[in-house]
Amino acid sequence: MPRNPDKATALCLLGSGIDLVQFFCHGLVDYKEPINSKLFLHDWQTDPVTAGSIMNLDIRNPRPMLAFLSAYWGAHGGVENL
Numbered sequence: 001m002p003r004n005p006d007k008a009t010a011l012c013l014l015g016s017g018i019d020l021v022q023f024f025c026h027g028l029v030d031y032k033e034p035i036n037s038k039l040f041l042h043d044w045q046t047d048p049v050t051a052g053s054i055m056n057l058d059i060r061n062p063r064p065m066l067a068f069l070s071a072y073w074g075a076h077g078g079v080e081n082l
């Protein structure tokens with residue numbers, strides 16, 4: 001994957017039949033509408049990769065495993081001062 005991928009590149013790779021996709025980037029968890037949670041890729045402000053955009057992909061076999069590590073705020077589950 002390019003050093004600063006955009007949404008089109010990421011979604012293309014997800015649908016390409018690779019076995020594992022792991023994003024090393026920042027993101028934003030939307031606790032009220034989880035489907036709107038997003039990854040901060042190169043074009044995130046204008047065309048973000050959201051959970052919904054990934055769910056809408058027509059991913060055929062073999063289906064990739066999607067790994068996303070959300071450190072910092074993603075780990076607190078919407079509860080302040082854990």
